[in-house]
Amino acid sequence: MDIDISIEQDRVSITITGAMDTAGGSELSAKFAELAKDGSLRNAEFDLSEVPSITSAGIGKLLSFYKHFDQAGGGMKITALSPQLAKQFKEIHLDQIIPISG
Numbered sequence: 001m002d003i004d005i006s007i008e009q010d011r012v013s014i015t016i017t018g019a020m021d022t023a024g025g026s027e028l029s030a031k032f033a034e035l036a037k038d039g040s041l042r043n044a045e046f047d048l049s050e051v052p053s054i055t056s057a058g059i060g061k062l063l064s065f066y067k068h069f070d071q072a073g074g075g076m077k078i079t080a081l082s083p084q085l086a087k088q089f090k091e092i093h094l095d096q097i098i099p100i101s102g
Helices: 024-038 054-073 085-091
Strands: 002-008 011-017 042-051 075-081
Touching: 002 024, 024 054, 042 054, 054 075, 075 085
Parallel strands: 011 042, 042 075
Antiparallel strands: 002 011
């Protein structure tokens, strides 16, 4: 799994390539914790168009990050999903919690 992070003013854009699984969970936790420390970041955008699969661990990390930005008065959204994730997110109603555009 590769994580590409771009910061512009109060917005962080995160592109993930590869499976978001238990093995990558600690890397996601570390990156998300680092970003959460930056009080100037108010919004996050995720591009998950190159993520073929996600485990419950990956979903948990996304929900934690969403909660952080929501509590900070900002927002988080997913700007792109692979077809596999789009189907999975609808099945578990994650699309009703985290805004998805595109």
